Amino acid sequence: MARASTTSDAFNAIAEPQRRAILTLLVQGERSVNDIAKTLSMNQPQTSKHLRVLKEVGLVEMRGSGQLRLYHLRGEGLKPVHDWVKSFEQFWNERLDRLETYLKELQEKESGEE
């Protein structure tokens, strides 16, 4: 079997650096294809292709305005990635680590008082 399609989910879609760059750019707001392409130094066809992938996984949405196609972010599409990776925060966030230790201690104290 080959690798899963880039359009199978957000995880696969954002594996591509240029697609991440597009999403990051769109945080600022709606942009046309050529605008995106020029800003990120990509050529137009490749930009359109990347946008197609992002649209298919629900990470961007598009509306037409004259000859322009304006793409905007659909950030909620990244929630699954965020949720998954969040459970690993403890491994680099010392403060969070201490908080967890504290909460654990508190919990033990409380269950002891019951």
Next chain:
Amino acid sequence: MARASTTSDAFNAIAEPQRRAILTLLVQGERSVNDIAKTLSMNQPQTSKHLRVLKEVGLVEMRGSGQLRLYHLRGEGLKPVHDWVKSFEQFWNERLDRLETYLKELQEKESGEE
């Protein structure tokens, strides 16, 4: 050009669901290859291959113990993913949104008082 290698970075490595499952499992602690394979209903060779990818991108580390190879998580490797996706939190986190609005207002008020 083909897609970037799965071993090129954490983003590509975690695009595979089974590799994510392995990482999630290893949050609990060190495990042997067969243990991982059985727990996740994978066969041994495929498990070894996935572990190789994860090791190459620095998401797991291994130590030998007799005939066993014990793998453990190196969670810091996911920090880049976390950092990137964190900037999109505002799009689904209403509370955070309100906090940002509040902070922005506060900032404006303060700069007005200068």
Next chain:
DNA sequence: TGCATATATTCCTATATAGGAATATATTTA
């Protein structure tokens, strides 16, 4: 209508899988 601008699609190719099957390697133990 005809031309310019904006965007999407198609064709092509080198490359890299994921998974199954078989096998190689390492370590322990009888």
Next chain:
DNA sequence: TAAATATATTCCTATATAGGAATATATGCA
């Protein structure tokens, strides 16, 4: 040393890219 257990590697194949080049499609305007 031989058998058993644990793990890694190799071989095979179908599949899906990303990017370049060329072209098709859509829209606006003179």
